[in-house]
Amino acid sequence: MFVGRVVFLKDSEEVVQNGVKLMGAIAFIMLIASGYATILKETNAITELVEAMTGMTGQSKLITAILLLFIGLLVTMGIGTSFGTVPILAVVFVPLCAAVGFNPLATAALIGTAGALGDAGSPASDSTLGPTSGLNADGQHSHIWDTCVPTFVHYNIPLFIFGIVAAMVL
Amino acid sequence: MLDNPVLISVIVLSILSLSGVHVLFALIIAAIVAGLVADLSLTETVSIFIGGMGGQSETALSYVLLGIFAALIAQSGLANILIKKLLSFEKPNKYSLIFTLAIIACLSGTLIPVHIAFIPILVPPLLFFFNKLKIDRRALASALTFGLKMPYLWIPIGYGLIFQGIIAQEMTANGMAIMQSQIPKAMAIPAIGMFVGLAIAVFISYKKPREYQQLDEDIHDYENPKTENKEAKLDRKSWIALIAIFAALGIQLSLSSLVLGSLTGISVLCLLVELSSLKTVKKLYRMV
Numbered sequence: 514m515f516v517g518r519v520v521f522l523k524d525s526e527e528v529v530q531n532g533v534k535l536m537g538a539i540a541f542i543m544l545i546a547s548g549y550a551t552i553l554k555e556t557n558a559i560t561e562l563v564e565a566m567t568g569m570t571g572q573s574k575l576i577t578a579i580l581l582l583f584i585g586l587l588v589t590m591g592i593g594t595s596f597g598t599v600p601i602l603a604v605v606f607v608p609l610c611a612a613v614g615f616n617p618l619a620t621a622a623l624i625g626t627a628g629a630l631g632d633a634g635s636p637a638s639d640s641t642l643g644p645t646s647g648l649n650a651d652g653q654h655s656h657i658w659d660t661c662v663p664t665f666v667h668y669n670i671p672l673f674i675f676g677i678v679a680a681m682v683l
Numbered sequence: 684m685l686d687n688p689v690l691i692s693v694i695v696l697s698i699l700s701l702s703g704v705h706v707l708f709a710l711i712i713a714a715i716v717a718g719l720v721a722d723l724s725l726t727e728t729v730s731i732f733i734g735g736m737g738g739q740s741e742t743a744l745s746y747v748l749l750g751i752f753a754a755l756i757a758q759s760g761l762a763n764i765l766i767k768k769l770l771s772f773e774k775p776n777k778y779s780l781i782f783t784l785a786i787i788a789c790l791s792g793t794l795i796p797v798h799i800a801f802i803p804i805l806v807p808p809l810l811f812f813f814n815k816l817k818i819d820r821r822a823l824a825s826a827l828t829f830g831l832k833m834p835y836l837w838i839p840i841g842y843g844l845i846f847q848g849i850i851a852q853e854m855t856a857n858g859m860a861i862m863q864s865q866i867p868k869a870m871a872i873p874a875i876g877m878f879v880g881l882a883i884a885v886f887i888s889y890k891k892p893r894e895y896q897q898l899d900e901d902i903h904d905y906e907n908p909k910t911e912n913k914e915a916k917l918d919r920k921s922w923i924a925l926i927a928i929f930a931a932l933g934i935q936l937s938l939s940s941l942v943l944g945s946l947t948g949i950s951v952l953c954l955l956v957e958l959s960s961l962k963t964v965k966k967l968y969r970m971v
Contacts, residue, residue, distance in 0.1 A: 640831045
Protein backbone atom coordinates (compact mmCIF):
# COMPACT_ATOMS: atom_id res chain seq x y z
CA MET A 514 0.00 0.00 0.00
CA PHE A 515 2.91 2.33 0.78
CA VAL A 516 4.33 1.67 -2.65
CA GLY A 517 0.95 2.33 -4.21
CA ARG A 518 0.79 5.70 -2.47
CA VAL A 519 4.18 6.75 -3.78
CA VAL A 520 3.16 5.93 -7.33
CA PHE A 521 -0.06 7.84 -6.82
CA LEU A 522 1.82 10.94 -5.64
CA LYS A 523 4.23 10.74 -8.55
CA ASP A 524 1.26 10.43 -10.91
CA SER A 525 -0.47 13.41 -9.38
CA GLU A 526 2.55 15.60 -10.10
CA GLU A 527 2.43 14.55 -13.75
CA VAL A 528 -1.35 14.97 -13.98
CA VAL A 529 -1.18 18.53 -12.65
CA GLN A 530 1.62 19.32 -15.11
CA ASN A 531 -0.44 17.98 -18.01
CA GLY A 532 -3.56 19.79 -16.87
CA VAL A 533 -1.74 23.11 -16.61
CA LYS A 534 -0.18 22.50 -20.01
CA LEU A 535 -3.66 22.03 -21.48
CA MET A 536 -5.47 24.93 -19.82
CA GLY A 537 -2.91 27.10 -17.99
CA ALA A 538 -2.28 29.51 -20.87
CA ILE A 539 -5.97 30.12 -21.54
CA ALA A 540 -6.59 30.67 -17.83
CA PHE A 541 -3.85 33.30 -17.69
CA ILE A 542 -5.02 34.95 -20.89
CA MET A 543 -8.48 35.34 -19.34
CA LEU A 544 -6.89 37.03 -16.31
CA ILE A 545 -4.84 39.39 -18.44
CA ALA A 546 -7.80 40.20 -20.71
CA SER A 547 -9.73 41.14 -17.59
CA GLY A 548 -6.94 43.52 -16.52
CA TYR A 549 -6.93 45.10 -19.97
CA ALA A 550 -10.71 45.54 -19.93
CA THR A 551 -10.47 47.20 -16.52
CA ILE A 552 -8.07 49.82 -17.89
CA LEU A 553 -10.47 50.57 -20.76
CA LYS A 554 -13.38 50.90 -18.34
CA GLU A 555 -11.67 52.88 -15.58
CA THR A 556 -10.25 55.49 -17.93
CA ASN A 557 -13.75 56.04 -19.38
CA ALA A 558 -12.24 55.35 -22.79
CA ILE A 559 -15.20 53.19 -23.84
CA THR A 560 -17.83 55.75 -22.89
CA GLU A 561 -15.87 58.46 -24.72
CA LEU A 562 -15.66 56.32 -27.84
CA VAL A 563 -19.38 55.59 -27.81
CA GLU A 564 -20.27 59.22 -27.16
CA ALA A 565 -17.93 60.46 -29.90
CA MET A 566 -20.20 58.65 -32.34
CA THR A 567 -23.32 60.65 -31.60
CA GLY A 568 -22.22 63.70 -33.54
CA MET A 569 -21.12 61.71 -36.58
CA THR A 570 -24.23 59.82 -37.60
CA GLY A 571 -26.50 62.62 -38.78
CA GLN A 572 -29.97 61.49 -39.78
CA SER A 573 -28.91 58.53 -41.92
CA LYS A 574 -30.17 55.13 -40.79
CA LEU A 575 -27.52 53.28 -42.77
CA ILE A 576 -24.58 55.29 -41.41
CA THR A 577 -25.92 54.96 -37.85
CA ALA A 578 -26.16 51.18 -38.29
CA ILE A 579 -22.65 50.89 -39.73
CA LEU A 580 -21.07 53.05 -37.02
CA LEU A 581 -22.93 51.25 -34.23
CA LEU A 582 -21.75 47.86 -35.44
CA PHE A 583 -18.18 49.11 -35.89
CA ILE A 584 -18.07 50.49 -32.33
CA GLY A 585 -19.56 47.21 -31.09
CA LEU A 586 -16.76 45.32 -32.83
CA LEU A 587 -14.07 47.48 -31.20
CA VAL A 588 -15.57 47.41 -27.71
CA THR A 589 -16.18 43.65 -27.71
CA MET A 590 -12.64 42.98 -28.94
CA GLY A 591 -11.34 45.21 -26.15
CA ILE A 592 -13.34 43.90 -23.22
CA GLY A 593 -13.68 40.36 -24.60
CA THR A 594 -17.34 39.80 -23.79
CA SER A 595 -20.50 40.29 -25.86
CA PHE A 596 -22.58 40.33 -22.70
CA GLY A 597 -20.66 43.27 -21.26
CA THR A 598 -20.78 45.28 -24.49
CA VAL A 599 -24.58 45.54 -24.68
CA PRO A 600 -25.14 47.77 -21.59
CA ILE A 601 -22.27 50.07 -22.61
CA LEU A 602 -23.66 50.57 -26.11
CA ALA A 603 -27.31 50.77 -25.10
CA VAL A 604 -26.87 53.97 -23.07
CA VAL A 605 -25.93 56.06 -26.09
CA PHE A 606 -27.24 54.08 -29.01
CA VAL A 607 -30.81 53.39 -27.94
CA PRO A 608 -31.74 57.12 -27.86
CA LEU A 609 -29.77 57.63 -31.07
CA CYS A 610 -31.60 54.80 -32.84
CA ALA A 611 -34.92 56.25 -31.72
CA ALA A 612 -33.92 59.68 -33.05
CA VAL A 613 -32.97 58.29 -36.45
CA GLY A 614 -36.24 56.37 -36.63
CA PHE A 615 -35.33 52.72 -36.00
CA ASN A 616 -38.19 50.74 -34.45
CA PRO A 617 -37.56 48.59 -31.34
CA LEU A 618 -37.05 45.36 -33.31
CA ALA A 619 -34.45 46.92 -35.60
CA THR A 620 -32.74 48.52 -32.61
CA ALA A 621 -32.63 45.18 -30.78
CA ALA A 622 -31.08 43.54 -33.85
CA LEU A 623 -28.44 46.28 -34.03
CA ILE A 624 -27.55 46.27 -30.33
CA GLY A 625 -27.47 42.46 -30.21
CA THR A 626 -25.33 42.19 -33.33
CA ALA A 627 -23.02 44.96 -32.13
CA GLY A 628 -22.46 42.99 -28.94
CA ALA A 629 -21.87 39.77 -30.84
CA LEU A 630 -19.40 41.29 -33.29
CA GLY A 631 -15.78 40.91 -32.27
CA ASP A 632 -16.35 37.95 -29.96
CA ALA A 633 -15.53 35.52 -32.74
CA GLY A 634 -12.01 36.32 -33.82
CA SER A 635 -10.91 38.19 -30.72
CA PRO A 636 -7.68 36.58 -29.47
CA ALA A 637 -8.84 36.97 -25.87
CA SER A 638 -12.43 35.72 -25.96
CA ASP A 639 -13.43 32.27 -24.79
CA SER A 640 -15.25 31.62 -28.08
CA THR A 641 -11.77 31.37 -29.64
CA LEU A 642 -9.62 30.32 -26.68
CA GLY A 643 -11.93 27.36 -25.99
CA PRO A 644 -11.59 25.78 -29.45
CA THR A 645 -7.82 26.36 -29.43
CA SER A 646 -7.45 24.66 -26.04
CA GLY A 647 -8.73 21.43 -27.56
CA LEU A 648 -7.39 21.62 -31.10
CA ASN A 649 -3.88 22.63 -30.01
CA ALA A 650 -3.47 19.75 -27.55
CA ASP A 651 -0.70 18.35 -29.78
CA GLY A 652 0.80 21.76 -30.60
CA GLN A 653 -0.21 21.76 -34.26
CA HIS A 654 -2.89 24.46 -34.18
CA SER A 655 -2.02 28.17 -34.05
CA HIS A 656 -4.41 30.26 -31.97
CA ILE A 657 -4.15 33.36 -34.16
CA TRP A 658 -3.95 31.88 -37.65
CA ASP A 659 -6.03 28.74 -37.21
CA THR A 660 -8.75 29.97 -34.83
CA CYS A 661 -8.90 33.77 -34.61
CA VAL A 662 -8.39 34.78 -38.24
CA PRO A 663 -10.71 32.10 -39.73
CA THR A 664 -13.50 32.79 -37.24
CA PHE A 665 -13.05 36.57 -37.53
CA VAL A 666 -13.46 36.45 -41.29
CA HIS A 667 -16.23 33.86 -41.43
CA TYR A 668 -18.43 35.23 -38.66
CA ASN A 669 -17.83 38.95 -38.31
CA ILE A 670 -18.30 39.75 -42.00
CA PRO A 671 -21.66 37.90 -42.28
CA LEU A 672 -22.79 39.30 -38.90
CA PHE A 673 -21.97 42.81 -40.08
CA ILE A 674 -23.85 42.42 -43.36
CA PHE A 675 -26.82 40.54 -41.92
CA GLY A 676 -26.99 42.91 -38.94
CA ILE A 677 -27.35 45.89 -41.27
CA VAL A 678 -29.91 44.03 -43.40
CA ALA A 679 -31.89 43.21 -40.24
CA ALA A 680 -31.84 46.87 -39.15
CA MET A 681 -33.05 48.05 -42.54
CA VAL A 682 -35.84 45.50 -43.15
CA LEU A 683 -37.29 44.97 -39.65
CA MET B 684 -11.99 59.93 -31.67
CA LEU B 685 -8.84 58.80 -33.45
CA ASP B 686 -6.82 59.18 -30.24
CA ASN B 687 -9.27 57.03 -28.28
CA PRO B 688 -7.50 54.40 -26.12
CA VAL B 689 -9.95 51.67 -27.17
CA LEU B 690 -9.36 52.26 -30.87
CA ILE B 691 -5.58 52.52 -30.56
CA SER B 692 -5.11 49.59 -28.19
CA VAL B 693 -7.38 47.23 -30.17
CA ILE B 694 -5.38 48.09 -33.30
CA VAL B 695 -2.13 47.44 -31.38
CA LEU B 696 -3.55 44.13 -30.10
CA SER B 697 -4.53 43.04 -33.60
CA ILE B 698 -1.23 44.02 -35.23
CA LEU B 699 0.86 42.37 -32.52
CA SER B 700 -1.23 39.16 -32.60
CA LEU B 701 -1.09 38.95 -36.39
CA SER B 702 2.66 39.53 -36.45
CA GLY B 703 3.23 36.51 -34.25
CA VAL B 704 3.56 37.99 -30.76
CA HIS B 705 1.96 35.59 -28.29
CA VAL B 706 -1.49 36.77 -27.29
CA LEU B 707 -0.38 36.89 -23.66
CA PHE B 708 2.19 39.61 -24.42
CA ALA B 709 0.00 41.24 -27.06
CA LEU B 710 -2.68 41.78 -24.40
CA ILE B 711 -0.24 43.14 -21.81
CA ILE B 712 1.25 45.57 -24.34
CA ALA B 713 -2.24 46.62 -25.55
CA ALA B 714 -3.25 47.26 -21.94
CA ILE B 715 -0.17 49.41 -21.28
CA VAL B 716 -0.71 51.34 -24.52
CA ALA B 717 -4.35 51.93 -23.53
CA GLY B 718 -3.29 53.27 -20.13
CA LEU B 719 -0.59 55.56 -21.55
CA VAL B 720 -2.87 56.94 -24.29
CA ALA B 721 -5.45 57.69 -21.57
CA ASP B 722 -2.79 59.77 -19.75
CA LEU B 723 -2.17 57.33 -16.94
CA SER B 724 1.38 56.88 -15.70
CA LEU B 725 3.11 53.57 -16.26
CA THR B 726 2.84 52.57 -12.61
CA GLU B 727 -0.83 53.57 -12.42
CA THR B 728 -1.54 51.56 -15.56
CA VAL B 729 0.15 48.47 -14.20
CA SER B 730 -1.58 48.72 -10.85
CA ILE B 731 -5.06 49.12 -12.39
CA PHE B 732 -4.19 46.28 -14.75
CA ILE B 733 -3.19 43.93 -11.96
CA GLY B 734 -6.18 44.95 -9.85
CA GLY B 735 -8.47 44.16 -12.77
CA MET B 736 -7.01 40.70 -13.29
CA GLY B 737 -8.98 39.52 -10.27
CA GLY B 738 -12.20 40.01 -12.20
CA GLN B 739 -11.65 36.70 -13.94
CA SER B 740 -10.08 34.74 -11.10
CA GLU B 741 -13.00 32.31 -10.95
CA THR B 742 -12.76 31.56 -14.68
CA ALA B 743 -9.01 31.11 -14.44
CA LEU B 744 -9.17 28.72 -11.50
CA SER B 745 -11.97 26.72 -13.11
CA TYR B 746 -10.01 26.38 -16.36
CA VAL B 747 -6.90 25.08 -14.61
CA LEU B 748 -8.96 22.60 -12.57
CA LEU B 749 -10.76 21.56 -15.73
CA GLY B 750 -7.41 20.95 -17.43
CA ILE B 751 -6.31 18.72 -14.56
CA PHE B 752 -9.61 16.85 -14.70
CA ALA B 753 -9.15 16.39 -18.46
CA ALA B 754 -5.62 15.07 -17.90
CA LEU B 755 -6.94 12.57 -15.36
CA ILE B 756 -9.62 11.39 -17.76
CA ALA B 757 -7.02 11.02 -20.49
CA GLN B 758 -5.09 8.71 -18.17
CA SER B 759 -8.13 6.55 -17.53
CA GLY B 760 -8.22 5.21 -21.07
CA LEU B 761 -11.81 6.26 -21.62
CA ALA B 762 -10.69 8.15 -24.72
CA ASN B 763 -9.17 5.02 -26.27
CA ILE B 764 -12.52 3.30 -26.01
CA LEU B 765 -14.26 6.24 -27.62
CA ILE B 766 -11.76 6.14 -30.49
CA LYS B 767 -12.05 2.39 -30.95
CA LYS B 768 -15.82 2.70 -31.02
CA LEU B 769 -15.48 5.34 -33.70
CA LEU B 770 -13.00 3.21 -35.65
CA SER B 771 -15.42 0.32 -35.70
CA PHE B 772 -17.84 2.36 -37.80
CA GLU B 773 -17.48 1.69 -41.51
CA LYS B 774 -16.00 4.96 -42.61
CA PRO B 775 -16.44 8.05 -40.48
CA ASN B 776 -17.62 10.94 -42.58
CA LYS B 777 -15.66 14.17 -42.35
CA TYR B 778 -18.67 16.44 -42.45
CA SER B 779 -20.70 14.45 -39.96
CA LEU B 780 -17.80 14.79 -37.50
CA ILE B 781 -17.52 18.55 -38.05
CA PHE B 782 -21.24 19.14 -37.66
CA THR B 783 -21.54 16.81 -34.67
CA LEU B 784 -18.93 18.97 -32.97
CA ALA B 785 -20.89 22.12 -33.88
CA ILE B 786 -24.08 20.60 -32.45
CA ILE B 787 -22.35 19.56 -29.22
CA ALA B 788 -21.01 23.12 -28.91
CA CYS B 789 -24.57 24.43 -29.45
CA LEU B 790 -25.81 22.16 -26.63
CA SER B 791 -23.01 23.38 -24.34
CA GLY B 792 -24.53 26.85 -24.31
CA THR B 793 -28.19 25.94 -24.11
CA LEU B 794 -29.56 22.65 -22.77
CA ILE B 795 -26.36 21.61 -20.96
CA PRO B 796 -24.74 24.94 -20.08
CA VAL B 797 -21.18 23.77 -19.46
CA HIS B 798 -19.81 26.43 -21.84
CA ILE B 799 -16.37 25.47 -23.17
CA ALA B 800 -15.74 22.84 -20.48
CA PHE B 801 -16.39 19.94 -22.86
CA ILE B 802 -13.68 21.01 -25.31
CA PRO B 803 -10.47 20.08 -23.42
CA ILE B 804 -12.08 16.78 -22.43
CA LEU B 805 -13.62 15.73 -25.74
CA VAL B 806 -11.44 17.26 -28.47
CA PRO B 807 -7.84 16.12 -27.69
CA PRO B 808 -8.71 12.39 -27.95
CA LEU B 809 -10.44 13.05 -31.26
CA LEU B 810 -7.39 14.76 -32.81
CA PHE B 811 -6.13 11.35 -33.91
CA PHE B 812 -9.30 10.97 -35.92
CA PHE B 813 -9.28 14.43 -37.37
CA ASN B 814 -5.69 13.82 -38.52
CA LYS B 815 -6.59 10.52 -40.09
CA LEU B 816 -9.43 12.09 -42.06
CA LYS B 817 -7.11 15.02 -42.89
CA ILE B 818 -9.70 17.54 -41.66
CA ASP B 819 -8.45 21.10 -41.71
CA ARG B 820 -8.62 22.13 -38.06
CA ARG B 821 -9.64 25.63 -39.10
CA ALA B 822 -12.97 24.10 -40.16
CA LEU B 823 -13.27 22.51 -36.72
CA ALA B 824 -12.42 25.79 -35.00
CA SER B 825 -15.11 27.49 -37.09
CA ALA B 826 -17.63 24.79 -36.15
CA LEU B 827 -16.84 25.11 -32.44
CA THR B 828 -16.97 28.91 -32.43
CA PHE B 829 -20.25 28.78 -34.34
CA GLY B 830 -21.71 26.46 -31.71
CA LEU B 831 -20.46 28.62 -28.83
CA LYS B 832 -21.87 31.79 -30.34
CA MET B 833 -24.92 31.36 -32.58
CA PRO B 834 -27.24 29.88 -29.89
CA TYR B 835 -26.90 32.78 -27.45
CA LEU B 836 -27.70 35.26 -30.20
CA TRP B 837 -30.87 33.54 -31.26
CA ILE B 838 -32.12 30.79 -28.94
CA PRO B 839 -33.62 31.97 -25.63
CA ILE B 840 -32.30 29.06 -23.54
CA GLY B 841 -29.25 29.00 -21.24
CA TYR B 842 -26.79 31.80 -22.10
CA GLY B 843 -29.15 33.02 -24.80
CA LEU B 844 -31.79 33.76 -22.20
CA ILE B 845 -29.24 35.85 -20.29
CA PHE B 846 -28.00 37.70 -23.38
CA GLN B 847 -31.47 38.50 -24.67
CA GLY B 848 -32.56 39.50 -21.18
CA ILE B 849 -29.71 42.04 -21.09
CA ILE B 850 -30.75 43.47 -24.48
CA ALA B 851 -34.43 43.83 -23.50
CA GLN B 852 -33.58 45.25 -20.08
CA GLU B 853 -31.03 47.79 -21.35
CA MET B 854 -33.25 48.94 -24.19
CA THR B 855 -36.20 49.45 -21.87
CA ALA B 856 -34.00 51.24 -19.33
CA ASN B 857 -32.80 53.62 -22.04
CA GLY B 858 -36.20 54.61 -23.26
CA MET B 859 -37.26 52.06 -25.88
CA ALA B 860 -39.54 49.41 -24.41
CA ILE B 861 -39.34 45.91 -25.91
CA MET B 862 -40.53 42.50 -24.71
CA GLN B 863 -37.81 39.92 -24.21
CA SER B 864 -39.90 37.46 -26.22
CA GLN B 865 -39.45 39.66 -29.29
CA ILE B 866 -35.63 39.52 -29.27
CA PRO B 867 -35.33 36.14 -31.07
CA LYS B 868 -37.32 37.64 -33.93
CA ALA B 869 -34.90 40.58 -34.09
CA MET B 870 -31.83 38.33 -33.94
CA ALA B 871 -33.02 35.79 -36.53
CA ILE B 872 -31.42 37.55 -39.50
CA PRO B 873 -27.98 38.01 -37.84
CA ALA B 874 -28.16 34.35 -36.74
CA ILE B 875 -28.73 33.30 -40.37
CA GLY B 876 -25.53 35.21 -41.12
CA MET B 877 -23.68 32.88 -38.76
CA PHE B 878 -25.07 29.82 -40.59
CA VAL B 879 -23.85 31.30 -43.85
CA GLY B 880 -20.41 31.86 -42.31
CA LEU B 881 -20.23 28.27 -41.07
CA ALA B 882 -21.25 26.87 -44.45
CA ILE B 883 -18.63 28.98 -46.24
CA ALA B 884 -15.92 27.91 -43.78
CA VAL B 885 -16.68 24.19 -43.94
CA PHE B 886 -17.66 23.72 -47.59
CA ILE B 887 -15.51 26.32 -49.32
CA SER B 888 -12.62 27.85 -47.35
CA TYR B 889 -11.38 24.79 -45.46
CA LYS B 890 -12.72 21.98 -47.62
CA LYS B 891 -9.28 20.84 -48.80
CA PRO B 892 -7.57 18.06 -46.85
CA ARG B 893 -4.77 19.27 -44.60
CA GLU B 894 -1.93 17.07 -43.38
CA TYR B 895 -1.07 16.89 -39.69
CA GLN B 896 1.66 14.91 -38.03
CA GLN B 897 0.27 11.85 -36.32
CA LEU B 898 2.00 11.38 -32.98
CA ASP B 899 3.94 8.11 -32.88
CA GLU B 900 2.28 6.62 -29.83
CA ASP B 901 -1.13 7.15 -31.33
CA ILE B 902 -0.30 5.20 -34.48
CA HIS B 903 1.11 2.43 -32.35
CA ASP B 904 -1.96 2.23 -30.22
CA TYR B 905 -4.72 2.24 -32.75
CA GLU B 906 -3.36 1.17 -36.09
CA ASN B 907 -2.06 -2.15 -34.90
CA PRO B 908 -4.69 -4.59 -36.19
CA LYS B 909 -4.09 -6.97 -33.29
CA THR B 910 -5.20 -4.54 -30.63
CA GLU B 911 -8.10 -3.20 -32.62
CA ASN B 912 -11.53 -4.24 -31.39
CA LYS B 913 -9.89 -6.14 -28.60
CA GLU B 914 -10.50 -3.78 -25.71
CA ALA B 915 -13.47 -1.85 -26.96
CA LYS B 916 -15.34 -2.64 -23.76
CA LEU B 917 -15.45 -0.37 -20.76
CA ASP B 918 -13.04 -1.49 -18.06
CA ARG B 919 -13.20 -0.46 -14.42
CA LYS B 920 -11.05 2.63 -14.81
CA SER B 921 -13.16 3.98 -17.66
CA TRP B 922 -16.32 3.38 -15.68
CA ILE B 923 -14.83 5.43 -12.87
CA ALA B 924 -13.96 8.19 -15.34
CA LEU B 925 -17.50 8.16 -16.68
CA ILE B 926 -18.96 8.36 -13.18
CA ALA B 927 -16.61 11.26 -12.39
CA ILE B 928 -17.68 13.12 -15.54
CA PHE B 929 -21.36 12.80 -14.61
CA ALA B 930 -20.66 13.79 -11.01
CA ALA B 931 -18.80 16.89 -12.22
CA LEU B 932 -21.59 17.73 -14.66
CA GLY B 933 -24.26 17.28 -11.99
CA ILE B 934 -22.50 19.54 -9.48
CA GLN B 935 -21.66 22.14 -12.11
CA LEU B 936 -25.26 22.38 -13.28
CA SER B 937 -26.91 22.27 -9.88
CA LEU B 938 -24.57 24.77 -8.18
CA SER B 939 -23.68 26.62 -11.41
CA SER B 940 -20.01 26.59 -10.46
CA LEU B 941 -17.40 25.16 -12.79
CA VAL B 942 -14.83 25.31 -9.98
CA LEU B 943 -16.90 23.06 -7.71
CA GLY B 944 -17.84 20.82 -10.65
CA SER B 945 -14.22 20.22 -11.67
CA LEU B 946 -13.16 19.72 -8.05
CA THR B 947 -15.91 17.13 -7.64
CA GLY B 948 -14.82 15.35 -10.81
CA ILE B 949 -11.18 15.29 -9.72
CA SER B 950 -11.95 14.03 -6.20
CA VAL B 951 -14.45 11.39 -7.30
CA LEU B 952 -12.00 10.05 -9.85
CA CYS B 953 -9.03 10.00 -7.47
CA LEU B 954 -10.99 8.52 -4.59
CA LEU B 955 -12.56 5.75 -6.63
CA VAL B 956 -9.29 4.85 -8.32
CA GLU B 957 -7.52 4.80 -4.96
CA LEU B 958 -10.29 2.76 -3.35
CA SER B 959 -10.61 0.28 -6.16
CA SER B 960 -6.87 -0.41 -6.08
CA LEU B 961 -6.74 -1.21 -2.37
CA LYS B 962 -6.44 -4.92 -1.80
CA THR B 963 -8.98 -5.11 1.02
CA VAL B 964 -11.58 -3.42 -1.08
CA LYS B 965 -10.82 -5.84 -3.88
CA LYS B 966 -11.42 -8.71 -1.52
CA LEU B 967 -14.66 -7.19 -0.31
CA TYR B 968 -15.65 -6.66 -3.88
CA ARG B 969 -15.08 -10.30 -4.70
CA MET B 970 -17.02 -11.44 -1.66
CA VAL B 971 -20.01 -9.41 -2.71
